Amino acid sequence: MYADTPKPPYYAVIFTSVKSPEQQGYAEMADRMWQLAHQQPGFLGAESASAQLGITVSYWQDLASIQRWKANAEHLQAQKQGKEQWYSAFKLRIAKVERDYQFTRL
Amino acid sequence: MYADTPKPPYYAVIFTSVKSPEQQGYAEMADRMWQLAHQQPGFLGAESASAQLGITVSYWQDLASIQRWKANAEHLQAQKQGKEQWYSAFKLRIAKVERDYQFTRL
Numbered sequence: 314m315y316a317d318t319p320k321p322p323y324y325a326v327i328f329t330s331v332k333s334p335e336q337q338g339y340a341e342m343a344d345r346m347w348q349l350a351h352q353q354p355g356f357l358g359a360e361s362a363s364a365q366l367g368i369t370v371s372y373w374q375d376l377a378s379i380q381r382w383k384a385n386a387e388h389l390q391a392q393k394q395g396k397e398q399w400y401s402a403f404k405l406r407i408a409k410v411e412r413d414y415q416f417t418r419l
Numbered sequence: 420m421y422a423d424t425p426k427p428p429y430y431a432v433i434f435t436s437v438k439s440p441e442q443q444g445y446a447e448m449a450d451r452m453w454q455l456a457h458q459q460p461g462f463l464g465a466e467s468a469s470a471q472l473g474i475t476v477s478y479w480q481d482l483a484s485i486q487r488w489k490a491n492a493e494h495l496q497a498q499k500q501g502k503e504q505w506y507s508a509f510k511l512r513i514a515k516v517e518r519d520y521q522f523t524r525l
Contacts, residue, residue, distance in 0.1 A: 314437060314472075314508065315435040315436075315437070315472065315508065315509065315510040316435070316510075318512075321512075325431070325433060325512065325514050327431060327433065327476055327516075329421040329422070329466050329476070330421075331420060331421070333524070360435050360472055360474055361470075361472070361474075362468040362469050362470045362471075362472050362473060362474040363468050363470060364467075364468045364469060364470075365468075366420075366421065366466055366467070366468050367468060368466055368467075368468045368474045368476065370433055370435070370474065370476070396522055396524075400522065400524070401523070401524050402420065402421065402521070402522060402523040402524065403421065403521065403522050404421040404422075404519060404520070404521040404522075405519060405520045405521070406424075406427075406431065406516045406518075406519040407516070407517055407518045407519070408431050408514035408515055408516040408517060409514055409515045409517060410433075410512045410513070410514040411513055411514060411515060412512075412513045413510060413511060413512040413513070414510070414511045415508070415509065415510040415511070416502055416506065416508060416509050416510075417507070417508040418439070418502075418506070418507050418508065
């Protein structure tokens with residue numbers, strides 16, 4: 314299901330990645346980072362899907378929570394390994410969610 | 420590859436969906452909307468991936484371009500059919516991209 318985020322405004326980190334052929338250890342690290350992100354202060358939810366591209370969007374209360382998560386020691390190690398091994402390219406965008414709209418079938 | 424967007428600021432529309440079991444006609448319509456969006460004024464790029472969730476992020480020059488795309492006649496018909504048939508739930512978030520960062524392996 315989509316992330317159950319509160320009323321805007323809040324922040325989204327849109328991480329779009331292209332994987333390299335070297336995927337050893339990736340799945341375990343991705344699971345660990347998913348769990349760890351959920352424990353961070355200011356974390357509001359996340360959504361992930363992958364095909365040729367991987368897209369993960371995480372939602373945060375404010376820029377300070379994003380900065381803290383970026384600087385998390387275990388996450389820094391994952392970022393390093395991501396650049397050295399798992400990703401051939403990625404783009405990360407930080408965006409302020411201003412409005413939202415949802416639909417659920419009765 | 421990730422969308423080759425210009426320097427921020429610009430807007431992102433994050434569309435996260437859960438599909439219903441009724442998928443007849445979906446793939447053709449999704450292809451058509453993908454093409455049509457690329458022809459809209461203010462359109463900057465899009466990225467899409469799907470697993471259990473579908474995530475499509477499209478990027479736009481400003482809120483006015485998003486409003487025009489939302490009101491496009493052919494797109495309105497697709498939105499209607501999406502709610503009636505293809506999606507069991509979705510969430511759409513409109514966010515202002517404030518900064519970005521990219522990595523490409525040498």
